[in-house]
Amino acid sequence: MGFTAFFQGLLGHDIGYLVATIILILLIALPVMLGVAMAVYADRKVWASMQLRRGPNVVGPFGLMQTFADALKLFLKETIIPSGANTGVFLIAPMITFTLALIAWAVIPFDAGLVLADINVGLLYLFAVSSLGVYGIIMSGWASNSKYPFLGGLRSAAQMVSYEVSIGFVIVCVVLYSSSFNLSDIVAAQKGMVLGIGNGNILNPLLFPMAIVFFISALAETNRPPFDLPEAEAELVAGYQVEYSSMAFALFFLGEYANVLLMCALSSILFLGGWLPPVNWAPLYVVPGFVWFMAKLFGMFFIFAWVKATVPRYRYDQLMRLGWKVFLPLSLAWVCVVSGWLVFTGHYG
Amino acid sequence: MIATLAFYLFAGLVVLGAAMTILSSNPVHSVLWLILSFFNAAGLFVLLGAEFLAMILVIVYVGAVAVLFLFVVMMLDVDFARLRAGFSRYLPWGFALAVVLATELLLVFGQGTFGMSAASPSHAPVIAGMTNTQALGSLIYTRYVFIFQAAGMVLLTAMIGAIVLTHRQRPGIRKQSIAAQTARTPAGAISVVDAPSGEGVTL
Numbered sequence: 001m002g003f004t005a006f007f008q009g010l011l012g013h014d015i016g017y018l019v020a021t022i023i024l025i026l027l028i029a030l031p032v033m034l035g036v037a038m039a040v041y042a043d044r045k046v047w048a049s050m051q052l053r054r055g056p057n058v059v060g061p062f063g064l065m066q067t068f069a070d071a072l073k074l075f076l077k078e079t080i081i082p083s084g085a086n087t088g089v090f091l092i093a094p095m096i097t098f099t100l101a102l103i104a105w106a107v108i109p110f111d112a113g114l115v116l117a118d119i120n121v122g123l124l125y126l127f128a129v130s131s132l133g134v135y136g137i138i139m140s141g142w143a144s145n146s147k148y149p150f151l152g153g154l155r156s157a158a159q160m161v162s163y164e165v166s167i168g169f170v171i172v173c174v175v176l177y178s179s180s181f182n183l184s185d186i187v188a189a190q191k192g193m194v195l196g197i198g199n200g201n202i203l204n205p206l207l208f209p210m211a212i213v214f215f216i217s218a219l220a221e222t223n224r225p226p227f228d229l230p231e232a233e234a235e236l237v238a239g240y241q242v243e244y245s246s247m248a249f250a251l252f253f254l255g256e257y258a259n260v261l262l263m264c265a266l267s268s269i270l271f272l273g274g275w276l277p278p279v280n281w282a283p284l285y286v287v288p289g290f291v292w293f294m295a296k297l298f299g300m301f302f303i304f305a306w307v308k309a310t311v312p313r314y315r316y317d318q319l320m321r322l323g324w325k326v327f328l329p330l331s332l333a334w335v336c337v338v339s340g341w342l343v344f345t346g347h348y349g
Numbered sequence: 350m351i352a353t354l355a356f357y358l359f360a361g362l363v364v365l366g367a368a369m370t371i372l373s374s375n376p377v378h379s380v381l382w383l384i385l386s387f388f389n390a391a392g393l394f395v396l397l398g399a400e401f402l403a404m405i406l407v408i409v410y411v412g413a414v415a416v417l418f419l420f421v422v423m424m425l426d427v428d429f430a431r432l433r434a435g436f437s438r439y440l441p442w443g444f445a446l447a448v449v450l451a452t453e454l455l456l457v458f459g460q461g462t463f464g465m466s467a468a469s470p471s472h473a474p475v476i477a478g479m480t481n482t483q484a485l486g487s488l489i490y491t492r493y494v495f496i497f498q499a500a501g502m503v504l505l506t507a508m509i510g511a512i513v514l515t516h517r518q519r520p521g522i523r524k525q526s527i528a529a530q531t532a533r534t535p536a537g538a539i540s541v542v543d544a545p546s547g548e549g550v551t552l
Contacts, residue, residue, distance in 0.1 A: 014350045018351065089377075089378075089381065120400070121403075121404050124408065125404055127404075127408055128404050128407035128412060131411070131413065132407065134416055135384070138423075139381070153423075157420050164412065180480075181401075181480075181482060317525075
């Protein structure tokens with residue numbers, strides 16, 4: 001990377017590397033946080049217009065500054081720590097959620113070569129980080145020392161562990177096609193995947209069902225409706241967030257939306273062809289890859305918001321049944337189908 | 350330099366996490382320290398160039414096994430006073446075990462067969478043009494395939510054993526049958542009766 005080399009020439013090998021990496025991290029993290037603020041706004045707008053309301057429209061032009069106003073309000077509120085709470089764990093929990101939501105972006109390729117850490121187990125790294133996400137929730141549920149947060153934490157732990165399994169098998173299916181865990185390689189392998197015309201695994205009839213399974217599991221993994229059982233308002237008030245106020249609550253909220261955006265980015269990388277245009281046609285490559293990637297990310301986010309606005313919440317036993325009795329056997333069988341097909345057609349030579 | 354600093358950070362946190370796991374009085378805190386220890390061990394794997402193992406360690410142990418640990422420990426109603434009562438009684442045994450383990454470690458490391466040093470953390474058997482994942486796969490599925498399969502069978506047996514031990518058929522409980530539910534049609538579920546006013550209907 002030329003950027004790192006420039007700083008290394010300026011400040012020496014190690015310090016230069018450190019400074020360059022910190023600048024790059026800020027260059028990713030700050031736009032992600034801005035994107036999260038806009039995602040909250042977009043979510044509320046989409047949700048509102050599907051319910052024939054106007055949504056936020058007072059603060060700033062078209063209500064664009066609404067999220068910043070909310071953040072400022074939360075920032076000025078008092079941080080309340082319940083007397084029965086386990087203080088250390090109680091305070092660490094929102095930090096874990098927020099940090100994990102941000103560190104995952106290190107391996108996301110925004111364009112060809114535009115990635116902070118181009119590691120060869122990038123997909124596993126993302127999977128590992130998203131499987132750690134459960135700790136923020138389960139720790140906050142336990143440390144609050146209160147019944148609704150505890151129920152929310154337990155539900156969330158069971159839910160996220162269940163759906164990770166099927167996400168894992170879906171990932172294996174995609175990796176079988178690209179023969180690599182590197183996210184850039186996975187995107188590159190999707191170029192002209194379908195008869196040399198379509199870019200993107202979702203156009204592949206063998207991977208299309210897995211794209212659906214992945215999308216639904218991603219909803220469950222990020223605790224979005226219809227799988228928002230950990231914070232089901234009707235039963236648990238706000239689930240694991242009940243005892244949190246001020247910035248601790250804001251960290252949970254931002255972390256949640258950053259995770260949603262991450263899942264959108266991951267689905268566009270795994271199934272929609274990342275920075276590639278949807279069709280393998282030369283004039284489309286004039287548009288920068290970054291623009292295609294962002295368009296796909298926002299498209300996925302719109303679908304997330306759409307689902308939130310239209311689908312009623314699952315019952316808990318139905319959620320578990322879907323995860324363990326439907327998705328797990330289906331995705332496991334599909335791994336066999338995909339690998340069998342690839343060996344049969346001589347994909348591995 | 351950064352790699353060395355990172356090594357001491359990870360190694361220190363592994364030791365701290367392991368020590369606090371046995372020292373902290375609250376079992377939930379113990380599990381959380383254990384998780385910290387696991388996580389930093391994964392960091393050590395990364396420094397050794399075994400990034401696939403590191404990620405699998407995080408995914409399997411931290412992301413799944415430890416969550417279930419935490420899940421169970423959180424729901425246990427543990428009496429801390431009773432838990433610590435036996436501490437002095439078991440102390441000699443624990444001490445004897447520690448001595449045996451320390452002697453073994455000294456015997457192994459004293460021979461100098463493990464020439465590990467923090468300053469050169471790249472002992473990974475890197476094969477040119479092959480990533481870590483491919484190298485592991487090509488070993489496990491060729492040379493060690495039978496041992497690998499045997500390990501899988503052991504795990505399967507353990508899983509079946511656990512299910513057999515905990516699964517019990519309770520007679521007389523009502524179960525939801527999704528297939529029967531979705532197969533219902535309005536014709537079989539409701540009947541529309543044109544009831545004349547003032548008279549009842551017989552269904």
